[in-house]
Amino acid sequence: MLKIKNARVIVTSPGRNFVTLKIETEDGLTGLGDATLNGRELSVVSYLTEHVIPCLIGRDAHQIEDIWQYLYKGAYWRRGPVTMSAIAAVDMALWDIKAKAANMPLYQLLGGASRKGVMVYGHANGENVEQTLEEAQKYKAMGYKAIRLQSGVPGLASTYGVSKDKMFYEPADNDLPTENIWSTPQYMNSVPKLFQAARDALGWDVHLLHDVHHRLTPIEAGRLGRDLEPYRLFWLEDATPAENQEAFRLIRQHTTTPLAVGEIFNTIWDCKDLIQNQLIDYIRATVVHAGGITHLRRIASFADLYQVKTGCHGATDLSPVCMAAALHFGLSVPNFGVQEYMRHTAETDAVFPHAYSFADGYMHPGEAPGLGVDIDEGLAEKYPYARAYLPVNRLQDGTMFNW
Ligand code: EZ4
Numbered sequence: 001m002l003k004i005k006n007a008r009v010i011v012t013s014p015g016r017n018f019v020t021l022k023i024e025t026e027d028g029l030t031g032l033g034d035a036t037l038n039g040r041e042l043s044v045v046s047y048l049t050e051h052v053i054p055c056l057i058g059r060d061a062h063q064i065e066d067i068w069q070y071l072y073k074g075a076y077w078r079r080g081p082v083t084m085s086a087i088a089a090v091d092m093a094l095w096d097i098k099a100k101a102a103n104m105p106l107y108q109l110l111g112g113a114s115r116k117g118v119m120v121y122g123h124a125n126g127e128n129v130e131q132t133l134e135e136a137q138k139y140k141a142m143g144y145k146a147i148r149l150q151s152g153v154p155g156l157a158s159t160y161g162v163s164k165d166k167m168f169y170e171p172a173d174n175d176l177p178t179e180n181i182w183s184t185p186q187y188m189n190s191v192p193k194l195f196q197a198a199r200d201a202l203g204w205d206v207h208l209l210h211d212v213h214h215r216l217t218p219i220e221a222g223r224l225g226r227d228l229e230p231y232r233l234f235w236l237e238d239a240t241p242a243e244n245q246e247a248f249r250l251i252r253q254h255t256t257t258p259l260a261v262g263e264i265f266n267t268i269w270d271c272k273d274l275i276q277n278q279l280i281d282y283i284r285a286t287v288v289h290a291g292g293i294t295h296l297r298r299i300a301s302f303a304d305l306y307q308v309k310t311g312c313h314g315a316t317d318l319s320p321v322c323m324a325a326a327l328h329f330g331l332s333v334p335n336f337g338v339q340e341y342m343r344h345t346a347e348t349d350a351v352f353p354h355a356y357s358f359a360d361g362y363m364h365p366g367e368a369p370g371l372g373v374d375i376d377e378g379l380a381e382k383y384p385y386a387r388a389y390l391p392v393n394r395l396q397d398g399t400m401f402n403w
C-alpha cells in the first residue's frame with residue numbers, strides 16, 4: 001500500500017498558463033499530472049481542489065485503475081473536458097508514482113520500448129508561402145522527419161497557425177478573446193498552392209501535415225483532400241468539426257488523403273464510430289484531455305483493431321508533464337503514428353526540468369524513474385496566473401464561426 005498523504009494544485013504562467021497536480025504519498029514519493037485546459041484553466045483547478053482531492057487522501061496510489069473508475073463512474077456526470085482533464089491529471093500523477101516506486105521510467109511499465117524513439121512533427125508557419133517554406137527548411141535542417149505547414153491566406157488579416165513567434169506559436173493571446181475573420185473560398189484556393197510549392201522546395205522525403213482547424217464542411221473537406229492528393233500529405237487534421245462522427249464518412253467518400261482528428265476529444269466515446277467505421281487514419285486524443293494514460297491506452301488498443309494509429313496533440317498549452325507522458329506512451333504503444341511537438345519557451349522548460357530530449361527528428365522520454373519531469377515550485381511561484389483566451393472566428397459578414 002502506498003497511501004496518498006496529500007495532493008495540491010500548482011498554477012503557474014511562465015509565458016502561458018499551466019495547471020499541475022502534485023500527489024504525495026506517506027512514503028515520500030511524489031507524482032505530477034498536467035491538468036491544463038487552455039482558456040478554461042481555473043475550472044479544472046476548482047474541480048480538482050473542491051471535488052477530487054478530498055476523495056484521494058488515504059487511498060492506495062497503486063490502485064490506478066480503481067481510482068480512475070471511482071472518479072469517472074463516481075461523479076455520475078460523465079465525460080467532458082473539465083472532468084476528463086482532472087481525471088487525467090490524477091492518472092498521470094499515479095503512473096508517475098508507480099514508476100518511481102518501481103524505479104523505472106514509465107514506458108517500461110507500459111510494456112517497454114516498441115521503437116528507438118518517437119517521431120515528432122514541428123510547426124512551420126509564415127505570412128505567405130515563401131516565409132512558410134523558409135521556416136520549413138529550418139525544421140528540416142534540425143532533423144525533423146515531419147513538418148506541419150500553415151500559411152497566411154491572401155486577403156485575410158490573420159489565420160490559424162500563423163504567428164510572429166515561430167517556435168512557440170501561442171494562440172491564447174489575450175485578456176479577452178481576439179476576433180479573427182475567415183473566408184473558406186480564399187483558404188481553399190491557397191492551400192494546394194502551398195503544398196505544391198512545398199514539394200518543389202522540400203522534396204518528397206519529408207512528411208508534410210496540415211491542420212484545417214475545424215473550418216470546412218464535410219463536402220468542402222472532401223474537395224480539399226482531393227486537391228491535396230498529388231502532394232501526398234501525411235495527414236489532413238480536423239477537416240470538419242466532429243461532434244457528428246458520421247460527418248467523416250462523406251469526406252472519406254471523396255479523398256484518399258489520410259485524416260486525423262481528436263485533439264478536443266475527451267473519451268473513447270468521442271471517436272468510437274470514427275474508429276470502428278475506419279473513417280480516420282490517426283487519432284489525436286492526448287493524455288491530458290482524454291482521461292490520462294489509462295484511458296488513452298484504451299483508445300489506442302481499440303484503434304489498433306482498425307489500423308488507426310496515434311498522433312497525440314502536443315501544442316505548447318500541453319505542459320512538459322503531458323509531453324513526457326505522451327512520450328512514454330508513444331514509445332511503448334504498438335500503433336504509434338506520430339507525436340506533435342511544439343517547443344516550450346525557456347521559461348517553461350526551467351519551471352519543469354525534464355529528462356526527455358529531441359535528436360534528429362525523434363524524441364525520447366529518457367531513463368529517469370517515473371515520467372521524468374519535475375516542477376521547480378519556487379520558480380513557478382514567480383509566474384502568477386494571467387487570464388488568457390483562445391481567439392474566436394467570424395465570417396466576413398460577421399457570422400460567428402469555428403476557430
Ligand atoms: O489550437 O492547442 O494541432 N494543434 C492545434 C493547437 C490548438 C491549441 C488549442 O489550445 O490545433 O494549436
Ligand code: CO
Pocket residue numbers: 211213237238263
Ligand atoms: Co490541431
